[in-house]
Amino acid sequence: KAGVTQTPRYLIKTRGQQVTLSCSPISGHRSVSWYQQTPGQGLQFLFEYFSETQRNKGNFPGRFSGRQFSNSRSEMNVSTLELGDSALYLCASSLGLAGAIYSFEQYFGPGTRLTVT
Amino acid sequence: KQEVTQIPAALSVPEGENLVLNCSFTDSAIYNLQWFRQDPGKGLTSLLLIQSSQREQTSGRLNASLDKSSGRSTLYIAASQPGDSATYLCAPRAGNTGKLIFGQGTTLQVKP
Numbered sequence: 001k002a003g004v005t006q007t008p009r010y011l012i013k014t015r016g017q018q019v020t021l022s023c024s025p026i027s028g029h030r031s032v033s034w035y036q037q038t039p040g041q042g043l044q045f046l047f048e049y050f051s052e053t054q055r056n057k058g059n060f061p062g063r064f065s066g067r068q069f070s071n072s073r074s075e076m077n078v079s080t081l082e083l084g085d086s087a088l089y090l091c092a093s094s095l096g097l098a099g100a101i102y103s104f105e106q107y108f109g110p111g112t113r114l115t116v117t
Numbered sequence: 118k119q120e121v122t123q124i125p126a127a128l129s130v131p132e133g134e135n136l137v138l139n140c141s142f143t144d145s146a147i148y149n150l151q152w153f154r155q156d157p158g159k160g161l162t163s164l165l166l167i168q169s170s171q172r173e174q175t176s177g178r179l180n181a182s183l184d185k186s187s188g189r190s191t192l193y194i195a196a197s198q199p200g201d202s203a204t205y206l207c208a209p210r211a212g213n214t215g216k217l218i219f220g221q222g223t224t225l226q227v228k229p
Contacts, residue, residue: 004160033215043206043219056216090160094215104210106151106217108161 002027004093004109012115018079021112023091025072031055031096032074033106034066037088046089049074050096078114086116119144121220123207129226132199138192138223140207145188147209151217152181152192154203161206164192197227 005024013019025032033056034046045058049068066076072093078085092106120143130136140150149168153161165181167174167190174181180193190207204224208217 031215033217035217035219042221043208043217045216045218048215050215056214058216088158092161092215092217096215104149104213104215105163105166106215107163108153110160113158 004091004107006089006091006109006112008112009110010113010115012117013081014117015081015083017081018077019081019114020075020077021089021091021114023074023076023093023109025074025091025093026107029093029095029107030072031094031104032068032072033092033094034074034076035090035092036060037090037111038086043090046076081116083116086114088113119209119211119218121207121209121218123205123220123223125223126221127224127226129228130197131228132197134197134227136194136197136225138194138205138207138225140190140192140220142188142190142207142209142218144209144211145185146211147185148212150181150183150190150207150209152179152190153206153208155206155222156203164205194225197225199227199229201225202227 031050033048048056068074088111090111092108095103097103124139152164167183178195204222206222
């Protein structure tokens with residue numbers, strides 16, 4: 001079974017631009033979560049999507065948005081990039097079904113390294 | 118608001134030692150807790166998931182315990198190897214969601 005894949009793996013953008021990151025979950029997984037990892041703040045939850053609906057949202061500004069498609073693939077978008085958005089963006093997938101044991105065990109992709117200059 | 122603390126922040130040991138990594142969390146109303154390892158610049162690898170109703174979970178040389186009432190989890194690594202060198206992260210989950218709250222991790226170096 002293929003793992004979680006993220007594209008692109010590396011990205012360099014200029015301040016003020018926007019960026020879209022993509023995540024393909026493990027086959028059969030319906031929940032996709034996004035995290036931002038920086039040396040100063042560590043791993044922080046951005047949002048979770050389940051069946052094309054945002055189920056949870058972290059404490060990030062509105063410049064960060066996401067969506068999920070009917071095949072469970074997800075994208076996140078960051079508009080008006082700032083230097084502080086430079087980070088490793090990680091996507092994780094899980095079955096996401098309430099009541100099923102281990103359904104929320106998360107599997108992470110390799111991440112997208114975003115550098116904003 | 119859930120806060121997660123991991124002690125120690127860093128650990129350097131000779132190969133073969135048995136290790137204990139500690140994780141504490143402030144809100145004991147958790148659904149489960151997951152332990153991960155992260156190699157430098159890479160994604161996270163799930164090691165163990167322990168349900169709130171469980172006391173222990175084992176996988177090979179790894180054993181995780183959970184004391185929900187006191188807000189603590191421990192990862193025990195037996196007979197450490199250089200390949201165990203990585204950052205270990207614990208993350209409790211509050212409910213039926215994909216939202217994990219992470220600690221800052223314990224960076225482990227196992228010297229040959």
